[in-house]
Amino acid sequence: MVNQEKPFGPDLKKIRENKGYTQEVVARNAMSRSTYTRFETEIITTTVPKYFQILNNLDMSHKEFSYIHNKYHLSDKEAILYQFNSVTTNSDLLLLKTLKLEAENYLLKNDDPVIKDIVEIYEALLTLAHTHDLKLAYAHAEKVWFRLEKMDKWYLTELRLLNNILFFFLPETSLFISKRALLDLNNYRHFREATELKMAFSMNLVYLLMENQDFKQSLLHADALIEDCKAESKYIMLAVLYVRKGIILEKIQSEKDSAIFIQKGFTILEAIEEWEIKKELEQELSYYLNS
Incomplete structure (x- = not known):
């Protein structure tokens, strides 16, 4: 959030000059150069759309400018x-x-x-x-x-x-929230932060569908998320998914493949020395396969 009490025209000027941009370049599609000069020197203020256009011309997000404006503090x-x-x-x-x-x-x-x-x-x-x-x-x-x-x-x-x-x-409420959240996250596919959130909700969905005994749907979501984990190098999440995929395959009578995926998951966790997560997954394995 930009500190409204501190003039931010001078900061815009410093950024512009440091980037080697002219006032004409920064003012483009927002206002005239002469008007922009008055804006930099705090003689006038401007509208929110014009402010965002100026930042766009500076190749800078509002979030970054706010951080700079607050002396590199949140x-x-x-x-x-x-x-x-x-x-x-x-x-x-x-x-x-x-x-x-x-x-x-x-x-x-x-x-x-x-x-x-x-x-x-x-x-x-x-x-x-x-x-x-x-x-x-x-x-x-x-x-x-x-x-x-x-x-x-x-x-x-x-x-x-x-x-x-x-x-x-309750599982049914969590399931509803997860499915709806994933739909809303589809609107943010160009945001890195949304990718992380989508993977987190997808992981929850895999688990919730397992709890709901809907193993076929859980397998579909697990397979899609496994590919995302590989692309994003999310090895802990990938290991958990391999073990859970093994559990799912066991539940839908594919015992041979089940053991392969469970072992793959535990091998990854051992390689990166995530012993606590391995222990928790061993308990999860026992819970599902002994029930």
Whole structure:
């Protein structure tokens, strides 16, 4: 978010001059050169469409300019979002508490629905860690879902929130969310961030379909995701998918191929020394093949 209190014309001028661009080039399709000169010197302001056209002419995104404008620092909200996107569900409790406190402090001065959702998600994770009671944790995740389920379309911010609360819901709800999220993510195929989210939701979908005993559909999604993992060099996810594909093949009576894929998955995990994930998958294997 651009700091509105600090003039950003001078920063645009520095960037333009450093790139060796003329005012005519940067002003193209936005305004005249003379008007742009007045904009750089903060004599006038401009509209949002013209601002974005200027950034486009500078070959720069709003996100990058905002970062530069804030002296190569994230704004308070951007920092909270960045930390939330980086944290995983198995993060240590002290980190979760610290991040939750930072988000709560932000809300003391700002009324922000997304940051409120993030606080509830942190609270859900902490509650689950302390009590091991999914019902108590769900009470916090439900508040996030209450807001998001009313939306006709989900955007990247909302999709990131949903990806962090999927496992709090009943399987049928999680399945519904995952399928709908993947449809909305198709609109973002040119965004790197969306690729990561799509793979995460697809992985959840494979697991949820397995839990729902829909092994044929699960196999279709697993095969597609396996190819994505190879293309993106996602070796941990690829290993998990190989093991899960082996489980699925066993369930649909293809025992010979099943053993091959299970072994491939465990071999990858051993090669990259992911012993904890291997242990969890061994438990998953036992759960499915012994039930």
